[in-house]
Every structure is written in structure tokens, then in C-alpha cells.
Amino acid sequence: MNDLAIETSGLVKTFGTTRAVDGVDLAIARGGVHAVLGPNGAGKTTVMRVLATLTRPDAGTARVLGRDVVSDSKEVRRRVSLTGQFASLDEDLTGRDNLRLIGRLFGYSGRGARSRAEELLDAFSLTDAGDKQVKKYSGGMRRRLDIAASIVVTPELLFLDEPTTGLDPRSRNEVWDIVRAMVSGGTTVLLTTQYLEEADQLADRITVIDRGRVIAEGTSAELKASVGSGTLVVRVMDRADRPAAREVLGRELGVEVREEIDPSALTANVAGSAGVTRALTALEDAGIILAQFSLGQPTLDEVFLSITGHTAEDVEPERGSTEKTSTEEQAA
Amino acid sequence: MSEQTGTGRTTRTETAPTGANTGTPAQQALLAVLVSGERPPAPNALSTSITFGHRALLKIRHVPEQLFDVTLFPIIMTLLFTFIFGGALAGSVEDYIQFFMPGVIVQSVVMITMYTGTTIRNDIEKGVFDRFRSLPIWRPSALVGMLLGDTVRFLIASAVMVGVGLLLGWRPQGGPVGVMLGILVVLLFSFSIGWIWTFIALLMRSSGAVMGVSMMVLMPLTFASNIFVSPTTLPGWLEAFVGVNPLSHVVTSARELMGGAELGSSFLIVLLWSAGFVLVFGPLTMWRYRDAR
Numbered sequence: 001m002n003d004l005a006i007e008t009s010g011l012v013k014t015f016g017t018t019r020a021v022d023g024v025d026l027a028i029a030r031g032g033v034h035a036v037l038g039p040n041g042a043g044k045t046t047v048m049r050v051l052a053t054l055t056r057p058d059a060g061t062a063r064v065l066g067r068d069v070v071s072d073s074k075e076v077r078r079r080v081s082l083t084g085q086f087a088s089l090d091e092d093l094t095g096r097d098n099l100r101l102i103g104r105l106f107g108y109s110g111r112g113a114r115s116r117a118e119e120l121l122d123a124f125s126l127t128d129a130g131d132k133q134v135k136k137y138s139g140g141m142r143r144r145l146d147i148a149a150s151i152v153v154t155p156e157l158l159f160l161d162e163p164t165t166g167l168d169p170r171s172r173n174e175v176w177d178i179v180r181a182m183v184s185g186g187t188t189v190l191l192t193t194q195y196l197e198e199a200d201q202l203a204d205r206i207t208v209i210d211r212g213r214v215i216a217e218g219t220s221a222e223l224k225a226s227v228g229s230g231t232l233v234v235r236v237m238d239r240a241d242r243p244a245a246r247e248v249l250g251r252e253l254g255v256e257v258r259e260e261i262d263p264s265a266l267t268a269n270v271a272g273s274a275g276v277t278r279a280l281t282a283l284e285d286a287g288i289i290l291a292q293f294s295l296g297q298p299t300l301d302e303v304f305l306s307i308t309g310h311t312a313e314d315v316e317p318e319r320g321s322t323e324k325t326s327t328e329e330q331a332a
Numbered sequence: 333m334s335e336q337t338g339t340g341r342t343t344r345t346e347t348a349p350t351g352a353n354t355g356t357p358a359q360q361a362l363l364a365v366l367v368s369g370e371r372p373p374a375p376n377a378l379s380t381s382i383t384f385g386h387r388a389l390l391k392i393r394h395v396p397e398q399l400f401d402v403t404l405f406p407i408i409m410t411l412l413f414t415f416i417f418g419g420a421l422a423g424s425v426e427d428y429i430q431f432f433m434p435g436v437i438v439q440s441v442v443m444i445t446m447y448t449g450t451t452i453r454n455d456i457e458k459g460v461f462d463r464f465r466s467l468p469i470w471r472p473s474a475l476v477g478m479l480l481g482d483t484v485r486f487l488i489a490s491a492v493m494v495g496v497g498l499l500l501g502w503r504p505q506g507g508p509v510g511v512m513l514g515i516l517v518v519l520l521f522s523f524s525i526g527w528i529w530t531f532i533a534l535l536m537r538s539s540g541a542v543m544g545v546s547m548m549v550l551m552p553l554t555f556a557s558n559i560f561v562s563p564t565t566l567p568g569w570l571e572a573f574v575g576v577n578p579l580s581h582v583v584t585s586a587r588e589l590m591g592g593a594e595l596g597s598s599f600l601i602v603l604l605w606s607a608g609f610v611l612v613f614g615p616l617t618m619w620r621y622r623d624a625r
Contacts, residue, residue, distance in 0.1 A: 054466060082466040084463070086459040090455075101386075105375065105384075105467050106468075109372075125358075154370075177356075181358075184363065185362075
């Protein structure tokens with residue numbers, strides 16, 4: 001036994017000639033939220049489907065909560081729950097019927113399944129929508145019901161495949177709150193996302209996947225630190241001051257200062273905040289008035305760019321078209 | 333959103349902004365349901381299969397249009413063939429229907445079994461099968477349950493056709509018991525060939541393709557059989573095919589039972605075919621089901 005929630009070694013899954021997962025090694029501890037971050041088609045969903053025993057790997061091994069996903073798949077299924085990318089619900093049935101159905105399948109008696117369904121509807125604020133067909137639910141309601149269906153029996157490990165894709169910000173925040181509550185209840189959550197902000201907000205650790213391979217792993221802060229610096233942005237009040245400001249900043253910071261397309265803006269990569277205050281004071285002493293300045297940590301976008309050589313957005317289509325692309329990934 | 337009137341929801345909207353700490357009422361409610369999510373004893377294979385059968389019936393309640401294929405289609409089949417062939421083949425509609433009725437019941441029900449495949453294909457595409465397949469239950473139960481639910485639909489179709497037949501002057505000599513036993517044979521056979529369609533549904537990537545293949549298999553089987561005419565009128569090679577066609581044996585058994593005649597060897601042959609279909613296509617289906625997508 002070990003205390004890892006997920007452990008994979010050399011995991012490969014091919015669809016035709018496409019290597020959707022191309023040698024993935026993961027070691028994910030129990031507890032907390034772990035995010036698998038990557039653009040569409042990176043292989044996130046396929047990794048998750050292998051881990052949830054929904055598809056079998058072509059090569060490599062995967063152990064979930066200490067059990068092999070191929071040889072001991074039933075034990076894995078006893079301990080995990082999956083909320084798929086598309087609502088894994090029967091759209092023709094009502095929300096209440098869906099939860100009762102799952103309850104019965106977990107072995108609840110008719111009455112037990114009914115009262116469990118009521119508890120869940122209440123906790124997920126769906127009581128009033130309980131008798132509506134799921135196909136009439138909004139995206140946020142559907143997602144909440146989907147998660148409710150995943151915890152009819154509390155899993156040790158919950159897989160959430162792109163839980164907020166296509167949701168409005170409000171529904172997204174609700175899902176985030178649910179995830180945080182589950183983690184505080186002791187469930188380990190593995191979620192895939194293509195939104196850097198989501199991984200940043202929710203996850204204790206992040207695995208970055210691109211083209212079927214793991215390209216980075218660590219906490220959000222570690223990943224940002226791996227880029228090595230933050231960015232200082234300065235905008236001068238009077239455009240004519242920009243060359244002078246550039247010279248002062250370059251001298252004080254000792255790094256290259258770039259002129260941006262914005263005719264009043266300058267940016268510089270800095271190692272920390274130490275030299276920045278001195279540089280800003282030097283600007284004031286030189287009589288250069290600033291309209292604005294900011295010092296930011298690198299965003300995960302910049303992290304992604306620095307690791308992969310392309311930004312996540314390069315390959316990420318609009319939110320609205322993500323479903324289509326993912327279907328293509330699966331059909332490939 | 334108009335649905336936001338539940339007590340849980342009200343607290344949530346008031347107190348759960350982004351990044352809320354654990355401990356808001358909404359989160360406490362969530363924690364409470366997580367803690368109460370105790371695992372009941374694992375259900376057995378029969379119970380989960382029946383639950384899935386129940387799901388199929390619930391769908392009929394919510395989408396009653398699904399019943400068209402088990403009501404209108406059989407009625408049209410009966411009327412159409414009785415009146416087209418009745419006069420030509422047996423001299424009168426009343427005479428023909430005595431011969432034809434058990435056969436057209438078999439034909440209609442067997443044709444309806446095709447929908448099993450397309451239904452599964454649609455379920456897989458919508459993602460609900462991912463949920464079923466990730467549950468710790470006897471894996472075939474989702475499919476067995478679906479076929480059980482369909483058996484109820486086949487029963488409805490059979491009952492409708494018996495009613496139409498009686499109205500048209502069918503007078504089965506086997507009486508109600510004989511008719512019911514005959515229908516049971518049809519249902520047994522239909523459940524068994526359902527496994528062919530489940531396999532095809534997991535093999536093909538679209539419900540249109542599933543439908544196409546099913547039609548290709550069923551059309552020759554239903555027409556090159558003893559449903560419409562006695563095989564003695566056919567050329568020798570076709571008569572030989574009709575003789576080995578499992579559907580002919582289903583029809584013969586149904587005729588014997590509904591007609592009050594002695595049950596011959598056909599019944600045994602039907603049992604063997606049915607067992608064969610389940611034993612071959614059941615495992616094939618489950619083999620594809622492991623990676624269903």
C-alpha cells in the first residue's frame with residue numbers, strides 16, 4: 001500500500017494514429033485538489049477516462065487509490081466517482097429520478113434512495129427543479145446535479161472533467177465552492193481544466209499536459225517561479241518622457257526595458273520587488289510623472305508559454321466551441 | 333433564475349462569494365450530505381438490472397412518443413399485409429389472418445428490437461453511459477436492464493396486435509393461454525437477438541449506421557421465412573434457407589401454441605438459437621463495452 005491517490009507510469013492511449021496519451025507519469029497524493037491543465041486535445045480527458053476505468057490504456061500502468069485500473073477495475077469503481085465533461089445524466093428523466101436511479105444502483109432501498117435524493121437536491125439547491133426533466137436545466141443546474149449524482153455515495157476520489165467549461169461566472173463560482181467543500185470533507189479531487197485561472201484558484205498542485213505528455217508539475221507558485229520573474233509595467237503621463245524613463249529604469253534595474261506598442265508603456269522582467277521601489281524613486285527624482293505602474297507575478301499563461309513555446313490560447317478555441325473540439329478528440 | 337427559491341439556494345446566494353471559506357451555510361449543507369453518504373450494502377446483479385429496466389420505463393413516461401413504434405407500426409404492418417396478401421394468398425382476409433397473425437406478430441416485434449441498438453448508441457453519445465460504466469455494479473446490468481425494459485415494449489406491441497387481429501376476425505384455437513405462451517416465445521427470442529444489436533451499437537459510431545446494419549440483417553430474415561407464405565411454394569434453395577432461418581422456427585412455435593396444436597421441434601430450435609445469441613453476442617457486447625465511446 002502507498003498513500004498516493006493516483007500513480008501512473010508510462011501511460012499510453014492511442015486512437016488510430018493519434019497518440020492521445022503519450023507516456024504519462026503521475027504521482028498524486030491523497031487530499032486536496034489536483035488540476036490537470038492543458039489546452040484542448042492535450043489528452044486530459046483521456047487520462048481521466050483511463051483513471052476512471054472507462055477506457056483501457058494501450059501501454060503503461062495506472063493505480064488509483066492503490067488499485068490497478070485494469071486488473072482491479074471494480075475496486076477502483078467502488079472508490080471513485082466521475083463527473084464527465086458532458087453531463088453524465090439521463091436528460092429524459094427528472095433530476096429527482098436521476099438521483100434515485102443512482103441511489104438504487106448503489107444499493108439503497110426504494111425509500112432510502114428517495115430520501116438520499118431529497119437530501120442531495122436540497123444541499124445543491126435543486127429541490128424546486130427536482131421534477132423538471134434534466135434537458136430543461138440550465139448549464140449550472142445541470143453541472144450541480146451531475147456533481148450531486150457523483151456523491152450519492154461519498155467517493156474517496158472524485159474526477160471532474162472540465163467542471164466549469166461553458167458555465168457563466170456565477171455558476172462557475174458555485175462549482176468552485178462545491179469543490180472546496182468536498183475537499184474539506186476529505187475527498188480528493190482530480191480536475192481537468194483548460195482555464196489557467198481555475199487551476200490557480202482551486203488546485204493545490206497542477207500538472208501541465210500538452211500533446212499527450214506531462215510538461216510540468218508543481219504548485220501554482222512553483223510553476224510561476226519556474227518562469228523566474230515577475231513583470232513591471234510602467235506608463236508615463238507624458239509620452240515624451242518615455243525614452244528618459246526607459247534609461248532611468250534600465251540603469252536602476254539592470255535589466256532590459258522594453259517599449260510596448262502603447263506609446264506610453266514600458267515593461268521589464270524583474271527578479272523581485274527589491275530594485276523596483278528604488279527605480280520608481282529614481283523616476284520621481286528625475287521629474288518623470290507616472291500615469292500607472294504595476295508589478296505582477298507571471299500568469300499561468302506566461303508559464304504555459306515559457307514551457308510549451310505556445311500559449312494555451314493558441315490552440316484553445318472559443319469557450320462555446322469546446323464541446324465540438326473535444327468530441328473530435330474522442331472520435332479521432 | 334426563477335428556480336432560486338429553495339432555502340439552501342437562498343443562503344448560498346447571500347453568503348457564498350468567490351473564494352468563500354469553508355463554513356458558510358451552503359457549504360455546511362454540502363458537508364452534511366457528504367458525511368451522510370454512507371455506502372449501503374452492494375446490490376446484486378438482478379436488482380441493478382431491474383433498476384435499469386425501470387429507467388427505460390420511466391423514459392416512456394417522460395417521452396411517450398417512444399410508444400409510436402410499438403403501437404402504430406404493428407397496427408400498420410398488420411392491416412397492410414393482411415389486406416394486400418389476404419385475398420391473393422388465401423382467398424379472403426379472414427382465412428389469411430388465421431395463418432398470418434402469429435407470423436406478423438413475430439415480424440413486427442423482431443423489427444422493433446432494432447431500436448434497442450439505436451437507443452444505446454444515443455445514450456453513449458450523450459455521456460450517461462460513462463456514469464453507468466463508472467459505477468461499482470455488475471457491468472452488463474445497464475444493457476440487460478435496457479433489454480428488459482424493451483421487452484415490456486415488445487409486450488405492448490404484441491398486445492396491440494392481438495387486439496387488432498381479433499378485430500379483423502382472428503380466432504386463435506389455442507385460446508388466451510395459447511396466445512400468451514406464443515407471445516412469451518416471441519419475447520424470449522426478441523430479448524436474445526437484442527444482444528446482436530447491442531454489439532452492433534458498440535461497434536458502430538452512429539445510430540444511423542446501427543439502423544442500417546440491423547435492417548440489412550432483418551429484412552432477409554423476416555421476408556425469407558414462413559411468415560407470409562408456406563415455404564412449400566418456394567424454389568428449393570429458398571425453401572432450404574427458410575428451413576434454417578431461426579425466425580421461421582419462432583413463427584412455427586408461435587403458430588403451434590396460438591393455434592392450439594402440439595408443440596413440435598421448432599420450440600427446441602428456438603431455445604437453442606436464443607441461447608446461442610446470448611452466449612455469443614453477450615460476451616462480444618461486454619468486450620466492446622469495456623471501451624465503449
